[in-house]
Amino acid sequence: MEILKVNVEKHFQVSAFFTFFLIHSSQTGVGILNFQNQVIKGAEQDAWISLIITGVITHIILYIIFKLLDEENNDLVAAHHYCFGKTMGNILSVLAMIYFWLASLTVLRAYIEVIQIWVYPTIKTWQLCFVFGLTFYYLIKSGFRTLTGFSFWGVVLPSFLFFLIYFPMKHTNYIYLLPAFSHSLSELFLSSKAYSLLFLGFEWIVMYYPFIRRNSNSKNISKWAYFGNLYTIIVYLIVTLISFLYFNQEVLQHLPWATLMMVKIVHFSFLERFEYAFIFIWLLVVISPICISLWACTRIIKRTFSIPPKASLKLLLLAEMIAAISLQEFKSIDHLINLTSNVGIGFVYVYLPLLLIIKLIKNNFVKNRLNKV
Amino acid sequence: MMNNKFVKRMGCVALSLFLSGCIPKSIIDEVSLMHYVGFDREKKMLKASVVYPNYATEGKSTLLTAIAKNPSSLQNELGHKSEFEYEVGQVRVMIFGDKLSRYGLVDVLDTICKDPKIGVIRMVISDGSPDLILKKTLNKSPLYLKNLIDKSIEDEGIPDINLHVMYDQYFGSGIDMSLPNLKLDSKGNINIDGMGIFKGDKLKFRISNKEAFLLKLMIDRNKSGVYSFNFDKNGHKGNIGVRSLYGKHKVKVIKEDNQEKAKMDLTLNIKLEGLPKGVSLEKERDLILIKKALQKSISTEAESLLKDFQANGVDPVGLGRIYKINHRNYSEQNFYKRIYRNMKFDVNTKIIVRQTGVGNIES
Numbered sequence: 254m255e256i257l258k259v260n261v262e263k264h265f266q267v268s269a270f271f272t273f274f275l276i277h278s279s280q281t282g283v284g285i286l287n288f289q290n291q292v293i294k295g296a297e298q299d300a301w302i303s304l305i306i307t308g309v310i311t312h313i314i315l316y317i318i319f320k321l322l323d324e325e326n327n328d329l330v331a332a333h334h335y336c337f338g339k340t341m342g343n344i345l346s347v348l349a350m351i352y353f354w355l356a357s358l359t360v361l362r363a364y365i366e367v368i369q370i371w372v373y374p375t376i377k378t379w380q381l382c383f384v385f386g387l388t389f390y391y392l393i394k395s396g397f398r399t400l401t402g403f404s405f406w407g408v409v410l411p412s413f414l415f416f417l418i419y420f421p422m423k424h425t426n427y428i429y430l431l432p433a434f435s436h437s438l439s440e441l442f443l444s445s446k447a448y449s450l451l452f453l454g455f456e457w458i459v460m461y462y463p464f465i466r467r468n469s470n471s472k473n474i475s476k477w478a479y480f481g482n483l484y485t486i487i488v489y490l491i492v493t494l495i496s497f498l499y500f501n502q503e504v505l506q507h508l509p510w511a512t513l514m515m516v517k518i519v520h521f522s523f524l525e526r527f528e529y530a531f532i533f534i535w536l537l538v539v540i541s542p543i544c545i546s547l548w549a550c551t552r553i554i555k556r557t558f559s560i561p562p563k564a565s566l567k568l569l570l571l572a573e574m575i576a577a578i579s580l581q582e583f584k585s586i587d588h589l590i591n592l593t594s595n596v597g598i599g600f601v602y603v604y605l606p607l608l609l610i611i612k613l614i615k616n617n618f619v620k621n622r623l624n625k626v
Numbered sequence: 627m628m629n630n631k632f633v634k635r636m637g638c639v640a641l642s643l644f645l646s647g648c649i650p651k652s653i654i655d656e657v658s659l660m661h662y663v664g665f666d667r668e669k670k671m672l673k674a675s676v677v678y679p680n681y682a683t684e685g686k687s688t689l690l691t692a693i694a695k696n697p698s699s700l701q702n703e704l705g706h707k708s709e710f711e712y713e714v715g716q717v718r719v720m721i722f723g724d725k726l727s728r729y730g731l732v733d734v735l736d737t738i739c740k741d742p743k744i745g746v747i748r749m750v751i752s753d754g755s756p757d758l759i760l761k762k763t764l765n766k767s768p769l770y771l772k773n774l775i776d777k778s779i780e781d782e783g784i785p786d787i788n789l790h791v792m793y794d795q796y797f798g799s800g801i802d803m804s805l806p807n808l809k810l811d812s813k814g815n816i817n818i819d820g821m822g823i824f825k826g827d828k829l830k831f832r833i834s835n836k837e838a839f840l841l842k843l844m845i846d847r848n849k850s851g852v853y854s855f856n857f858d859k860n861g862h863k864g865n866i867g868v869r870s871l872y873g874k875h876k877v878k879v880i881k882e883d884n885q886e887k888a889k890m891d892l893t894l895n896i897k898l899e900g901l902p903k904g905v906s907l908e909k910e911r912d913l914i915l916i917k918k919a920l921q922k923s924i925s926t927e928a929e930s931l932l933k934d935f936q937a938n939g940v941d942p943v944g945l946g947r948i949y950k951i952n953h954r955n956y957s958e959q960n961f962y963k964r965i966y967r968n969m970k971f972d973v974n975t976k977i978i979v980r981q982t983g984v985g986n987i988e989s
Contacts, residue, residue, distance in 0.1 A: 371742045431951040503797040518746050526745050
């Protein structure tokens with residue numbers, strides 16, 4: 254049987270420590286700017302509990318991913334081949350690639366929408382697409398190590414934004430979180446589902462896993478991945494709690510961009526309106542998820558059809574730009590986000606565990622056959 | 627010979643440089659940076675008055691007014707009268723005239739909420755038309771009005787109200803909106819005169835500066851301001867003022883004898899600045915006397931203010947919100963119809979005299 258194990262040369266690899274940054278930076282996108290409006294729909298002020306539920310489930314999914322990937326089948330394409338054979342496996346891999354591409358498109362279009370709503374109402378989508386597209390092309394073409402470096406700075410540089418919570422802190426009121434624990438489990442899960450959109454992105458590890466250097470103990474990679482997810486949970490928890498303490502629930506229902514509204518209170522004597530600076534610093538954060546997912550797409554194409562990434566990248570980027578420009582109505586962006594989150598939830602929280610089960614069954618089957626022989 | 631790759635790269639760089647020209651630009655001298663906006667109702671339409679300083683000509687500020695049926699076309703109307711494009715991003719104070727406040731602010735508030743350019747600004751109401759007040763600011767420094775309001779909120783006992791607090795009170799259930807009130811005195815100076823208390827988006831009634839300070843004590847974290855009261859005990863008479871430095875408030879809604887009761891504990895750290903005749907701080911007894919009189923005065927006045935709110939059916943303290951914490955089947959309507967009407971109030975004040983200045987105050 255043909256085994257599609259990937260062998261990546263050492264000088265293309267990054268050390269396990271960077272898994273932390275890759276995981277965290279691919280999870281944080283545009284969602285964090287306006288998630289409050291969505292997550293309070295079920296559990297209201299208790300939504301932070303839902304966040305912890307989603308975080309724990311994501312942890313479990315990460316565990317499942319590390320079970321799925323092993324020495325022999327070290328990426329999604331290989332796992333698909335192992336489980337379903339070549340043709341079927343390829344079809345599934347392409348489907349996964351479409352989802353990755355969709356995720357990249359969603360982050361890009363949502364960020365362009367933020368710029369259009371908040372800063373330049375009259376700027377055309379194609380202008381921003383063109384500038385961003387050149388940047389993305391340059392970044393992705395430079396390879397995985399560059400992307401890792403970018404995601405490192407995409408985590409470290411914006412982390413100083415955390416000090417900004419000092420400003421809303423002065424206007425917080427703890428009674429907005431009360432009464433706590435007053436929602437049913439089904440309401441909590443409804444909010445959890447809304448939160449899961451914020452956690453999507455870590456699943457791209459199924460493609461870049463072979464690019465992480467494995468030292469003597471393979472536990473190292475998973476350890477840093479768990480830390481990355483934990484850090485994401487902590488960041489989201491802080492943002493959730495601060496915005497819940499700063500706004501009451503009724504205000505959150507009326508103001509969709511709660512995080513940016515919160516940044517409005519930040520005020521320096523030399524800078525009256527910080528949210529404009531915030532939006533552009535956020536570009537550093539959104540570049541990583543857009544680029545890593547596109548890179549994962551080129552990877553899948555290379556592994557399934559042996560088309561070199563250089564060619565496929567141009568095609569994918571062009572398709573993404575055209576798709577981004579053709580979304581004109583603001584409602585269609587909402588639909589895109591909904592579609593991506595539903596597909597993503599299906600892929601990550603349903604399909605990946607299923608894949609592991611199929612793989613385990615197959616393992617058993619293969620072992621039995623070997624025993625018989 | 628030039629490398630092909632190099633040409634390509636430079637082409638990309640040049641293209642992205644040219645693209646920055648697509649960004650809409652605004653040059654500081656060529657926009658009208660509004661500082662104050664006033665809204666009022668006139669002839670059943672909305673009237674806006676805006677003040678913007680002329681940076682280019684180094685002249686005074688300019689006041690422009692326009693009338694339109696809705697807030698969006700108002701901006702358009704203003705644009706027809708101005709040489710430059712309007713920019714609302716630097717608005718610092720928004721004033722609502724009396725007529726509009728009584729009619730309802732909902733149209734204006736809804737558009738403000740949707741405009742990302744508006745920062746966290748101060749919101750106030752005025753006794754008459756905002757025009758009169760804005761006219762007075764034209765000769766002053768550009769940020770005069772903003773500083774006046776900021777200072778009153780910081781030190782002089784006016785509750786901290788800005789766009790964020792206003793959202794909180796306007797949208798939030800179990801609390802009613804309250805905005806500071808601007809007025810021209812007999813000499814034509816702008817001053818802050820109490821607060822306007824709203825029910826929904828409509829102005830219900832106004833309270834005085836002293837009552838505004840009591841309201842601040844009950845809702846704000848910052849409690850600095852001056853409280854004056856009549857001291858009359860053991861033959862010593864006099865009106866004295868005490869400066870509140872900082873303090874705490876705690877509000878609870880409890881059930882007592884089958885009746886809801888709002889219990890409020892105030893702790894105030896104060897500075898004594900003057901004493902009534904014949905009272906000396908050397909004597910422990912006199913100090914206790916003053917403290918007790920002060921505690922009683924604040925408590926009773928706060929209670930009567932709360933009763934005043936109750937009689938008018940408004941709740942700027944947010945008792946509904948506190949009631950909600952312990953009652954799962956809370957509904958705003960039910961609370962104000964049944965419970966708030968019959969609520970009892972109990973204010974306890976604890977005074978700590980922190981400072982008396984640097985001289986022995988005796989008189």
